[in-house]
Amino acid sequence: MPTFPIREAIAATPRAHIIRLDLHGEAFPYLAGQAAYLQPRGADKRRPYSIASAPEQTAQNGLIEFLVGTMSNGSSGLTPDLVRPGTPVSIDGPVGSFTFPAHPRERRFVFIAGGTGIAPLRSMLWHTLLAERDGHVSLIYSVRAPEEFAYMDEFQRLADERRIDFRHTVTRAAAEGWVGRQGRIDVACLDGLIEPGATLCFVCGPPALVGDIRPQLMELGVAADQIRIENWS
DSSP states (O other): OOEEEEEEEEEEETTEEEEEEEOTTOOOOOOTTOEEEEEETTOSSOEEEEBOSOHHHHHHHSEEEEEEEOOTTSTTSOOGGGGOTTOEEEEEEEEOSOOOOSSOSOSEEEEEEEGGGHHHHHHHHHHHHHHOTTSEEEEEEEESSGGGOSSHHHHHHHHHTTSSEEEEEESSOOOTTOOSEESOOOGGGGTTTOOTTSEEEEEEEOHHHHHHHHHHHHHTTOOGGGEEEEEOO
């Protein structure tokens, strides 16, 4: 397996880090939405993580990005000290069939993420912005508490620039001062985003979210073959 160093490591949430591996000019071809097995030096075993960058971004900057779970007690398998800049990481892949299609007939794309399920959808979202430039892109992002949003500033900036339609919600009691939406994703969250027959939807998150979303999308006129799903526990 090839090994690449961590160029950057950023605490994204209390339980996850963004890490960017420097490919040093080597090729690592992948499709938007795929994953790879990672094993930082010192980790007990390799684990699969969805790639959070788009192939176009990697081709441009030579970095491949992941959102990895990190807990100080090691309950996620990785601790923050294992994902410091400079740490060598063995990488194997890519793997996975949850990918953005090569030539979609639809021109509306809705990405629905729960928790760290945002990682492969960020890859697809950026791929869509960079390769499907005439498409309409929407993102709905659900987490348990406000501090668990990853890439929040980035998504809000894209929304402010009118490049995406961005909606987000927290599912548990929010901290004092939270003024955003609270509750699970429902039909109201999807209002105005779906054009029956012309919308391709991608869903990645915990089984409870996935179980809720499919019937809602079909109720709004999305065909079963236009709903792509990846469970993310």
